[in-house]
Amino acid sequence: MLKYRHAFVVGLQSNLVYRWNFAVRSLFSLFHLAFVFIFWGAIYSGRAAIGGFGFAQTLTYFVVLFLLQFFIGAFNEDYLISEDVRNGLINQFLLKPINYFAYRLSVFAAARVVSGALGLVAILVALPFFRGYLTLPHDGWRIALGIPAMGLTALIQFSIAYCFGMLAFWFLEIQGFVILSMAVETVLGGQFFPLDLLPPAVFHAVSYLPFYYQAYFPTAIMTGRIGLDVALPGLAIQAIWAFVMVCLAEAVWRRGLRHHTAAGG
Amino acid sequence: MNAFSRYLRIWLASARYSLVRTMMFRGDLFIWASVELLWISVNVLMIAVVYSHTSTIAGWTEYQMLLLVGTSMLIQRFLMGFFWSGIFEMGRNVRSGAFDFVLAQPGDPLFMASTRKLELDGLLNSVVAAGLVVYSARKLGLHPGPAVLALYACMVACGVVIHYSALVMAMSLSFWITSSQGVEGSYFTLMEFSRLPRQAFKGLASAIFVWALPVVIVSNAPARAVLHGFEPSWAVGLCAATLAWFALAVMMFRGGLRRYTSASS
Numbered sequence: 159m160l161k162y163r164h165a166f167v168v169g170l171q172s173n174l175v176y177r178w179n180f181a182v183r184s185l186f187s188l189f190h191l192a193f194v195f196i197f198w199g200a201i202y203s204g205r206a207a208i209g210g211f212g213f214a215q216t217l218t219y220f221v222v223l224f225l226l227q228f229f230i231g232a233f234n235e236d237y238l239i240s241e242d243v244r245n246g247l248i249n250q251f252l253l254k255p256i257n258y259f260a261y262r263l264s265v266f267a268a269a270r271v272v273s274g275a276l277g278l279v280a281i282l283v284a285l286p287f288f289r290g291y292l293t294l295p296h297d298g299w300r301i302a303l304g305i306p307a308m309g310l311t312a313l314i315q316f317s318i319a320y321c322f323g324m325l326a327f328w329f330l331e332i333q334g335f336v337i338l339s340m341a342v343e344t345v346l347g348g349q350f351f352p353l354d355l356l357p358p359a360v361f362h363a364v365s366y367l368p369f370y371y372q373a374y375f376p377t378a379i380m381t382g383r384i385g386l387d388v389a390l391p392g393l394a395i396q397a398i399w400a401f402v403m404v405c406l407a408e409a410v411w412r413r414g415l416r417h418h419t420a421a422g423g
Numbered sequence: 424m425n426a427f428s429r430y431l432r433i434w435l436a437s438a439r440y441s442l443v444r445t446m447m448f449r450g451d452l453f454i455w456a457s458v459e460l461l462w463i464s465v466n467v468l469m470i471a472v473v474y475s476h477t478s479t480i481a482g483w484t485e486y487q488m489l490l491l492v493g494t495s496m497l498i499q500r501f502l503m504g505f506f507w508s509g510i511f512e513m514g515r516n517v518r519s520g521a522f523d524f525v526l527a528q529p530g531d532p533l534f535m536a537s538t539r540k541l542e543l544d545g546l547l548n549s550v551v552a553a554g555l556v557v558y559s560a561r562k563l564g565l566h567p568g569p570a571v572l573a574l575y576a577c578m579v580a581c582g583v584v585i586h587y588s589a590l591v592m593a594m595s596l597s598f599w600i601t602s603s604q605g606v607e608g609s610y611f612t613l614m615e616f617s618r619l620p621r622q623a624f625k626g627l628a629s630a631i632f633v634w635a636l637p638v639v640i641v642s643n644a645p646a647r648a649v650l651h652g653f654e655p656s657w658a659v660g661l662c663a664a665t666l667a668w669f670a671l672a673v674m675m676f677r678g679g680l681r682r683y684t685s686a687s688s
Contacts (some may be wrong), residue, residue: 178600182596182600185609186612186613187612189609189612189616190612190615192628192632193612195628196616196623196624196628197623199623200480200619200620201476201480205477208476208477331448331451334454334455335454337458338458338461341458341462342461344465345465345469350469351473355475355476356472
């Protein structure tokens with residue numbers, strides 16, 4: 159574990175070098191919150207509720223989602239991993255007793271600490287504008303289930319990014335795949351609109367997909383969009399998806415290594 | 424005129440090179456075209472979902488909104504097709520020092536940096552976006568004449584210049600910050616507002632996004648031209664914003680260029 163702690167610390171230091179990038183991103187993300195506020199404000203204009211939820215609940219959903227993405231979302235991990243593969247940097251990990259998945263997960267955690275802190279600053283800056291509209295439920299079970307759900311979400315997001323990064327073993331350019339998947343993840347993860355606004359049958363079907371657990375699920379627990387009866391079995395399904403994704407990441411790594419040629423001295 | 428024809432020849436040479444290169448990687452073209460198509464579909468899906476819960480947003484009906492989003496997409500696809508790759512690479516090249524190659528080329532650095540590559544996938548999807556506009560107009564029972572169509576085309580061209588300027592400004596930040604990685608996201612965040620109708624903005628939001636930043640008029644002006652015909656105030660506002668933002672982008676780029684000290688600057 160010590161070596162991964164070192165990887166985490168080094169990751170933290172290298173991410174602090176790019177703190178201005180994260181700061182610019184979090185600053186511009188405030189515009190996204192403004193977009194959400196204006197867009198959903200216009201939709202709710204003259205209506206008390208849409209899909210059974212009021213404007214404050216929907217706005218709270220997007221604010222929490224925004225913060226979660228900074229703390230547990232995979233930003234460019236797929237790109238960084240693909241660069242390691244493409245440039246042969248993974249060779250050094252093949253010769254050392256280091257698990258590449260665990261190493262990358264440590265660096266990912268470090269990056270999220272930095273981006274999460276900056277996202278939090280962005281939220282604090284925006285809070286005076288949104289405070290009157292935020293409404294968070296006070297049920298204790300939401301925290302108790304929400305925290306493990308967030309951890310599993312981070313694992314799913316990272317594993318998916320890891321798998322896409324591994325595609326560099328087979329393809330020269332993977333950004334197309336990444337953005338293709340991002341479009342699907344954005345919609346089915348509930349980042350464009352809360353998934354509960356989908357027709358009930360579609361919503362039910364989507365709740366069995368991994369994308370549902372990438373953003374919507376923990377956010378819906380924390381913001382009161384789903385009850386305990388949905389959250390408990392959901393957490394079990396999410397744990398299964400997290401396990402499947404980690405296994406898939408390991409399988410792709412093993413298959414990828416068969417294609418890999420380490421050249422040079 | 425001499426300078427114009429020289430730059431036209433340079434651009435044609437770059438375009439020819441890009442097309443030949445694209446044809447060498449046809450699979451890549453297919454993936455990226457799918458990516459763009461999927462993002463258009465995602466936006467259309469969002470409108471469909473939202474309008475399944477409401478009949479109007481800020482007074483705009485579903486097909487009026489589709490026309491607005493189609494126009495916004497059209498402008499963005501043109502930007503992607505003509506300028507995106509060049510400007511996107513600019514950020515990385517500044518960091519690595521590869522921007523030296525652009526400076527050594529026989530032309531204005533901004534022109535050379537932003538017109539190096541033509542992306543066929545973006546241009547292909549501009550047809551899809553245009554199709555969305557035509558479909559919406561037909562659903563609304565609109566039959567715009569040649570004058571309105573010419574006005575629409577001019578306004579879309581102005582929109583492309585504004586988008587181009589915003590992107591150049593975002594990527595010019597790479598002259599000041601350690602890495603521009605992810606900064607391009609700020610452009611996308613800002614341009615989200617171009618998918619919203621002007622009437623959705625009130626108070627401070629109106630002052631910022633309608634008057635200070637041209638992100639709303641960039642798509643609303645051409646969409647309104649099709650819906651309501653020529654409106655002088657919108658046309659003048661768009662022209663003024665185009666000139667102002669282009670001048671700002673050039674100034675910022677040149678300011679950054681003065682800081683550039685080759686590799687690792």
